Amino acid sequence: MVEVANSAKLAKEMNRKRVRNQRNWFFVFISPWLIGFLIFTFFPILFSFIISFTDWDMFSSLHFIGISNYAKLFAKDDVFVISLRNTFVYTFMMVPINMVLSLAMAYLLSFHLKGMKLFRTLYYLPAVVPGVASSLLFARILSTNGLLNKALAIFGIQGPSWLLSKTYVLPGFVFLALWGVGGTMILLLASINSVGEEMYESALLDGASRLRMFWSITIPQITPVIFFNLVTGIIGTMQTFTQVYMMTSGGPDNASSMIVPYLYKTAFTDFRMGYASSMAWVLFAIIMVFSLLILKSSSLWVFYEEEVR
Known part of the structure; x- marks a missing residue:
């Protein structure tokens, strides 16, 4: 023992x-x-x-000033308020259009037709072009005598000066962003192709149209990917930097100024690192609120197959 x-x-x-x-x-x-x-x-x-609670300029010692930076953002900084408004406008324009367009493209490219692989590649290629290269390209396309206005002139339409107009500069950025819609499209395409064929066959036997199958079968099955694209789209769009920095620098008259480019200018041009950090944390709080709201609402419209099992 x-x-x-x-x-x-x-x-x-x-x-x-x-x-x-x-x-x-x-x-x-x-x-x-x-x-x-x-x-x-x-x-x-x-x-x-x-x-963010200091007035640090990267050269002198830290000097704590409490919440003065945060108070100044909304009370005294008109450029920040304009940048915040432009960021919201751009996000609410860009994200819904991007979601609808990428979903439509993914659905059309999901059909197994001859040459479809070539079209999938062509639609996805812009998504892998570096942001700087895309910005330089579209600076020429959206110029007063650029390709877009020349194309509009063929139909008798006089195009505006996209990047010099306070009215059209943000739609111009939306047009640029939609050129790279292939990133979200490819995720939706993979999700659509993973939907079981037996569901569509059963619906066809019941006499369902393609529109009804798309709305009642395809959409519910791919809602997790739609949810992912929605959250990442909002996060990415609210942090837009390259397009503004390369094409307009926030002009004309701050009409295209957004939070991240203004934050960058404040930190590395004006050397107000403490103030720029407070902007970063305000942006973080805004993105966090939007993400939590979407996450909270996801139980109402996002379908997970495991929940049924």
Whole structure:
């Protein structure tokens, strides 16, 4: 009996050592990522939150001023208010159009027709073009004598100066963003192609039209991807930077100014890093609120197959 007890105790001790050894090796292998995350992500985020309560200019010592930066944003900074409004307008224009267009394109490209792979490739290619290259290209397309206005002139329409007009500059950015709609389209296309054919066959036997099948079968089945595209679309659009920085620098008369380009100018041109950090945290709070609202509403319209099971 004593020998059995000793053997059991020895086995338990060896098992503890094995678990401890596995845990130690786990931390060894994860340490490069963990160190990188702490140095390049966590500590910068924490530091930006701290300096948002200071008037730090990156050269002098930190001087805490409380919530003065946050109070100034909405009370005294007209450019920030304009940038915030433009960001909201651009987001509410861009995201719905992007969702509808990408869904329509994905559905049309889901049909198994001859040459469809070529069309899928062509529609997706703009999504992989770098943002700087796209901005330089569309700066020419949207210029007063650019390709878009020349195309409109064929139909007798006099196009505006897209990037010089306070009225049309934001729609011009929407036009540029829609050129790269292939990124969201490819996700929806993959989701549509994963819908079981037996559902469509059953609907056809019941006499359902293609429109009815699309609305009652396709849409509910791909709502998780629609949900993902909606959240990431809002997050990405509200952080628009490259187009504004490369094409208009916020002009004309701040008509295309948005939060992130204004934040960048405040931080690295005016050297008001504390004030810029407060803008970043306000933007973070706004994006967080929108994301939580969408997440909260998802239970009403997002369908997960596992829930049925």
